Amino acid sequence: MGRAPCCSKVGLHKGAWTPKEDALLTKYIQAHGEGQWKSLPKKAGLLRCGKSCRLRWMNYLRPDIKRGNITLEEDDLIIRMHSLLGNRWSLIAGRIPGRTDNEIKNYWNTHLCKKMRNQGPDLDEESPSASKKKTKKNKQKKDKKKNKETNEDEEIQKKTKVYLPKPIRVKPLTLPRTDSSFTFDSSASSSQGNNNSNSKVESQEGTEDVMNLVCEVGMGENDGFGFFCEDHDIVNESNVLECQTYFPMDHGQGTLEKLYEEYFQLLSVEDTCQYELDLDSFAESFLV
DNA sequence: AATTAATGCAACCGCCTGGAG
DNA sequence: TCTCCAGGCGGTTGCATTAAT
Numbered sequence: 001m002g003r004a005p006c007c008s009k010v011g012l013h014k015g016a017w018t019p020k021e022d023a024l025l026t027k028y029i030q031a032h033g034e035g036q037w038k039s040l041p042k043k044a045g046l047l048r049c050g051k052s053c054r055l056r057w058m059n060y061l062r063p064d065i066k067r068g069n070i071t072l073e074e075d076d077l078i079i080r081m082h083s084l085l086g087n088r089w090s091l092i093a094g095r096i097p098g099r100t101d102n103e104i105k106n107y108w109n110t111h112l113c114k115k116m117r118n119q120g121p122d123l124d125e126e127s128p129s130a131s132k133k134k135t136k137k138n139k140q141k142k143d144k145k146k147n148k149e150t151n152e153d154e155e156i157q158k159k160t161k162v163y164l165p166k167p168i169r170v171k172p173l174t175l176p177r178t179d180s181s182f183t184f185d186s187s188a189s190s191s192q193g194n195n196n197s198n199s200k201v202e203s204q205e206g207t208e209d210v211m212n213l214v215c216e217v218g219m220g221e222n223d224g225f226g227f228f229c230e231d232h233d234i235v236n237e238s239n240v241l242e243c244q245t246y247f248p249m250d251h252g253q254g255t256l257e258k259l260y261e262e263y264f265q266l267l268s269v270e271d272t273c274q275y276e277l278d279l280d281s282f283a284e285s286f287l288v
Numbered sequence: 289a290a291t292t293a294a295t296g297c298a299a300c301c302g303c304c305t306g307g308a309g
Numbered sequence: 310t311c312t313c314c315a316g317g318c319g320g321t322t323g324c325a326t327t328a329a330t
Contacts, residue, residue, distance in 0.1 A: 051317095058317095109297095295328090297325090302318105306315095
């Protein structure tokens with residue numbers, strides 16, 4: 001049963017795209033622009049679902065996509081953005097020019113997950129000799145391993161105090177910046193040391209154009225800081241200041257280097273006052 | 289050289305959101 | 310206000326490639 005597919009699958013191609021299909025799609029979009037994905041395949045002469053076309057264009061054919069390996073800077077940036085935003089791949093991708101959400105998601109799942117896991121002292125305790133003994137049983141253990149990894153990930157999450165923000169829809173990164181629309185109220189630190197962190201904070205009205213994220217911000221143990229959202233369990237933490245903040249989307253003007261510097265500035269802050277100021281400037285970089 | 293396991297990435301799936309009517 | 314639908318998103322799968330045995 002379940003939900004009907006987004007489009008009829010009868011007679012439609014699936015799987016890897018051929019160069020011919022790529023050419024047809026690229027040609028059509030160059031001529032007519034993006035959008036109207038549902039009707040696009042028919043008009044472009046493609047036997048593909050509209051979603052598939054959109055995905056292919058967004059993740060592979062778009063001219064502004066940067067191919068090649070993720071650089072060290074990008075790597076570090078992804079880690080830090082992930083610690084801030086969780087699995088908000090499109091949001092993270094919006095801050096890294098030329099990279100797609102799918103690419104970043106894959107990179108995280110294949111490279112950075114391991115990297116993060118290896119940084120944990122009590123994780124992956126298996127010795128090299130032990131790992132050499134791995135045999136065919138690995139296959140049989142795959143499911144168990146998957147479950148174990150899930151548990152390990154949960155452990156890591158706890159250790160690094162990374163809290164996933166509540167899913168929020170955001171504006172495309174090409175929107176212009178309008179600083180005036182931004183409000184960042186870091187003064188609401190009334191709940192410092194308040195154990196009853198699950199209490200709801202009313203969001204401001206009339207802020208439909210920004211991500212309305214009611215959260216707590218706290219310095220983590222691993223030089224990062226997490227966003228503790230109202231709908232998630234919140235761990236008591238020193239230096240936690242409650243704030244109401246908004247995360248407008250990327251305006252397309254910031255550079256990777258600038259953002260990178262901002263992170264370092266933020267992470268080197270010691271006193272709360274300075275921290276709030278820097279947080280201000282960082283949050284400002286998300287302005288729509 | 290053959291087989292098996294591990295890895296990486298492109299693509300798919302299904303749910304959610306926002307806009308139009 | 311409600312319903313429908315297109316587009317967007319994150320999670321997952323499948324397959325090609327590479328490494329290990």
